[in-house]
Amino acid sequence: MTPAAGMRHFHEELARLKTQLLEMSGLAEELVDQAMRALRGRDAEMAREVVRRDNDLDAMEIVVDDMCIHLLALQQPMARDLRLITMAMKISNDLERVGDHAVNIAEAVSHLAEAPVYLEFPEIEEMGRLATEMLSDALDTFVRADADAAREVCRRDDRVDSLHESLFRILLTHMMEDPRRIGASMSLFLVSRNLERIADLATNIAEDVVFLVEGRNIKHGARDLAEEARAS
Secondary structure (H helix, E strand, C coil): CCHHHHHHHHHHHHHHHHHHHHHHHHHHHHHHHHHHHHHHHCCHHHHHHHHHHHHHHHHHHHHHHHHHHHHHHHHCCCHHHHHHHHHHHHHHHHHHHHHHHHHHHHHHHHHHHCCCCCCCCHHHHHHHHHHHHHHHHHHHHHHHCCHHHHHHHHHHHHHHHHHHHHHHHHHHHHHHHCHHHHHHHHHHHHHHHHHHHHHHHHHHHHHHHHHHHHCCCCCCCHHHHHHHHHHC
């Protein structure tokens, strides 16, 4: 294989890697959406389907890892291509963890389906919407290599954290007023906690995009460092 042909093959493999990550992201988003629909409908069977489909996400992570190892071993990439491959491995792990959190939400549905009817909490709906959008947008910034949009995804995490804290206070009040609500309230808090973690993982991906594009690590203080980058 000539050097030109080898380089063309390498970039084709990188394109395949991006496609695989997008497919994995799509499945992760579907699992979160399906878990939330199961929660709204108290649908235990739909919740069990989320648990079953998580196995597909686990398998996709292995495929991505194998592709990355192959590229690292045979192509010995440099600079940005090296960052892309290493970030792809990390992102695939984050997406697999998103699936785990969707499973946790689905498993909470099984407990809630057997509990007395519980109040609806708009905070959970909003958290679910925000977390899913953040996940989708974070992967979009990866594909487009858009560091500015990735920083915007990071900023949205504060809203999810605020909703999580607000819901905790509301649920605590309900448990104190009526001990019969303790079981359902704890399950709802678990749902909220897992949605908050999904938003954190979306933020991780967005931070990785900034590193990929700019070689700048903005973890542990993304907002301050983003302002610093704009000023420089």
